[in-house]
Amino acid sequence: MTDDTAVDIEVRDLTMAFGANVVQRDLNFDIKRGDIFVIIGGSGCGKSTLLKHMLGLIEPARGEILYRGESFTRATNAERDVMRRRWGITYQSGGLFGAMTLAQNISLPLQLYTDYTAAEIRDVVDYKLSLVGLGGFEGYFPAEISGGMEKRAALARAIALDPDILFFDEPSAGLDPISSRLLDELIAQLKESIGATVVMVSHELASIFEIATNSVYLDADSHTMLDYGDPRMLRDHSEQPIVRQFLSRSTEHQEEPANE
Amino acid sequence: MKVDSPRFELHDADSGEPAILELSGDWVQGQTLPRFAMLRPQLTDTRATQLSLDTDNLGEWDSRLMAFLLQCRNCCDQQDIKFDASALPDSAQRLLHIATTVPRHQRQGEPPRHWWQIGNPLALLRKTGRNVVQSVAFFGAVCIALGRLLGGRANTRFVDFWHFCYQTGPNAFAIISLTSLLVGMILAYLGAAQLQQFGAEIYVADLVVIGVLREMGVLMTAVVIAGRTGAAYAAQLGTMQANEEIDAIITMGISPIEFLVTPRILALLVMMPLLTIYANLLGILGGALVSAGMGISMLQYAGHASDAVSLTHIGIGLTKSVVFGALIAIAGCRAGIQSGRDSAAVGQAATQAVVTSLIYLIVADAAINILCQQLDI
Numbered sequence: 006m007t008d009d010t011a012v013d014i015e016v017r018d019l020t021m022a023f024g025a026n027v028v029q030r031d032l033n034f035d036i037k038r039g040d041i042f043v044i045i046g047g048s049g050c051g052k053s054t055l056l057k058h059m060l061g062l063i064e065p066a067r068g069e070i071l072y073r074g075e076s077f078t079r080a081t082n083a084e085r086d087v088m089r090r091r092w093g094i095t096y097q098s099g100g101l102f103g104a105m106t107l108a109q110n111i112s113l114p115l116q117l118y119t120d121y122t123a124a125e126i127r128d129v130v131d132y133k134l135s136l137v138g139l140g141g142f143e144g145y146f147p148a149e150i151s152g153g154m155e156k157r158a159a160l161a162r163a164i165a166l167d168p169d170i171l172f173f174d175e176p177s178a179g180l181d182p183i184s185s186r187l188l189d190e191l192i193a194q195l196k197e198s199i200g201a202t203v204v205m206v207s208h209e210l211a212s213i214f215e216i217a218t219n220s221v222y223l224d225a226d227s228h229t230m231l232d233y234g235d236p237r238m239l240r241d242h243s244e245q246p247i248v249r250q251f252l253s254r255s256t257e258h259q260e261e262p263a264n265e
Numbered sequence: 266m267k268v269d270s271p272r273f274e275l276h277d278a279d280s281g282e283p284a285i286l287e288l289s290g291d292w293v294q295g296q297t298l299p300r301f302a303m304l305r306p307q308l309t310d311t312r313a314t315q316l317s318l319d320t321d322n323l324g325e326w327d328s329r330l331m332a333f334l335l336q337c338r339n340c341c342d343q344q345d346i347k348f349d350a351s352a353l354p355d356s357a358q359r360l361l362h363i364a365t366t367v368p369r370h371q372r373q374g375e376p377p378r379h380w381w382q383i384g385n386p387l388a389l390l391r392k393t394g395r396n397v398v399q400s401v402a403f404f405g406a407v408c409i410a411l412g413r414l415l416g417g418r419a420n421t422r423f424v425d426f427w428h429f430c431y432q433t434g435p436n437a438f439a440i441i442s443l444t445s446l447l448v449g450m451i452l453a454y455l456g457a458a459q460l461q462q463f464g465a466e467i468y469v470a471d472l473v474v475i476g477v478l479r480e481m482g483v484l485m486t487a488v489v490i491a492g493r494t495g496a497a498y499a500a501q502l503g504t505m506q507a508n509e510e511i512d513a514i515i516t517m518g519i520s521p522i523e524f525l526v527t528p529r530i531l532a533l534l535v536m537m538p539l540l541t542i543y544a545n546l547l548g549i550l551g552g553a554l555v556s557a558g559m560g561i562s563m564l565q566y567a568g569h570a571s572d573a574v575s576l577t578h579i580g581i582g583l584t585k586s587v588v589f590g591a592l593i594a595i596a597g598c599r600a601g602i603q604s605g606r607d608s609a610a611v612g613q614a615a616t617q618a619v620v621t622s623l624i625y626l627i628v629a630d631a632a633i634n635i636l637c638q639q640l641d642i
Binding site for chain 2: 194
């Protein structure tokens with residue numbers, strides 16, 4: 006059903022800056038439909054900033070971002086809202102509304118953007134919570150559950166509207182390796198089943214190699230992207246030594262770093 | 266695109282044979298979907314031990330079909346009916362599998378509260394009592410911290426102190442100017458209307474001066490500062506609590522009272538009298554403006570006013586300002602430090618700070634006035 010060559014997101018000549026301080030310049034890459042696309046780079050290189058540009062939370066200094074061929078950068082606020090309705094987003098610290106129960110958090114987008122009846126919303130909320138392994142937790146407040154559960158609840162809210170594109174900002178940050186692995190698997194399985202495109206910021210190398218199909222490496226020193234492609238391929242064959250080094254550093258027995 | 270209305274039909278069978286659930290139509294947005302509640306009685310009645318699906322006529326579907334199937338699956342599990350999902354599209358099978366891997370959580374914990382427990386006077390009394398005890402304890406902790414500060418052993422940073430002084434004082438000038446000028450004018454109007462009946466308008470000056478110096482100047486300043494600075498203290502400390510910053514302070518071996526509360530209290534103790542003096546001047550000026558409009562010259566007003574001014578009045582006003590400053594700071598900081606850890610709790614802390622400080626203000630003001638009355642000052 007989905008076209009393998011269709012492009013969901015195009016980033017064109019994007020320059021991100023805060024005032025005179027340029028974070029990244031001349032970014033150019035495509036994200037294909039059905040990809041699990043990871044934004045990689047050292048701390049402070051602007052990974053989250055790039056994601057916030059894609060979400061329209063920060064405006065680019067130059068260049069533009071296109072969704073399915075339409076410019077997001079030049080769209081009006083109303084047009085952006087229509088585009089955003091097809092996205093699901095989780096934020097670094099979850100972004101769940103603390104004053105609402107999990108069920109209320111997830112039903113909010115359903116109430117706003119669908120014609121479901123109250124009973125249907127209840128059923129769908131229960132189903133979405135079951136998908137992330139939180140069946141039975143609908144009456145809990147975000148403060149009453151653990152960090153890992155919060156991340157999964159945020160995922161349930163992100164997939165409430167069956168989105169075409171999922172954005173995750175560090176989905177597994179702060180989780181133990183097992184929970185983080187389970188969350189990665191969950192994301193990969195859900196993505197497979199609902200046929201969405203996934204864009205995520207991550208520096209969990211294990212999960213990057215496990216599930217990512219494409220990636221871009223942002224460099225903090227030269228303030229631009231150094232390489233673009235399948236992370237496993239970049240690790241072994243990137244022309245940029247920095248990228249190979251970054252990707253192989255914490256994986257076992259890849260190319261030992263020279264004695265320091 | 267033609268859209269068929271979504272339907273289901275259960276073809277029941279005798280025990281041993283699988284019952285077949287036929288799903289058809291497009292289960293999408295814009296359609297009225299069948300409810301699982303209609304299928305449940307049929308499922309509980311059936312004697313079949315297995316349920317198979319027939320999806321040959323199933324069209325498009327969204328999450329609501331999955332929600333329906335999940336309920337169906339859970340119901341079958343309860344009835345010991347084997348649920349055979351193999352006829353579903355691949356992605357639906359996978360989703361159903363993911364949704365049923367983790368067993369449902371059974372909520373345990375506190376029993377449901379009944380309506381008569383909510384307004385229970387005993388529980389309310391106990392809560393109020395606990396609150397009072399906590400307030401007193403907090404006040405004690407603050408006194409100890411101030412004592413340590415005098416002894417030079419406290420971890421209080423004076424950079425913070427100057428910063429809070431600036432926030433509380435100069436930043437509040439505009440709003441204090443407006444309120445105190447208007448309060449002076451209000452007093453003058455109120456007094457003039459009454460005094461005119463006796464032809465004693467000239468005493469408006471006395472009334473405004475005494476009223477502003479003893480009471481209104483300091484009270485209005487305190488109300489403004491309670492809303493402005495008290496709430497800000499609660500929000501700052503509440504956010505620090507939510508951010509685990511206060512945890513970090515405690516584990517560094519620093520007393521949060523000394524580090525966070527002391528500079529804030531000192532700032533208010535210093536700035537409140539200064540702001541009160543400023544407010545008093547503007548209040549008296551406000552009275553002069555109104556009097557001028559009523560034919561009392563500035564000179565006459567000034568003459569009467571200077572007779573009315575006495576160190577006692579000024580002293581009472583300034584004493585009040587110090588007490589009010591301490592109370593506002595304590596109410597604000599206590600609400601912040603004891604705040605919960607989410608965004609809603611920070612909002613509650615700010616509300617609580619303002620409400621508590623207003624109550625403190627009124628009660629303290631009444632107490633001081635009664636005291637002055639008894640002591641004849």
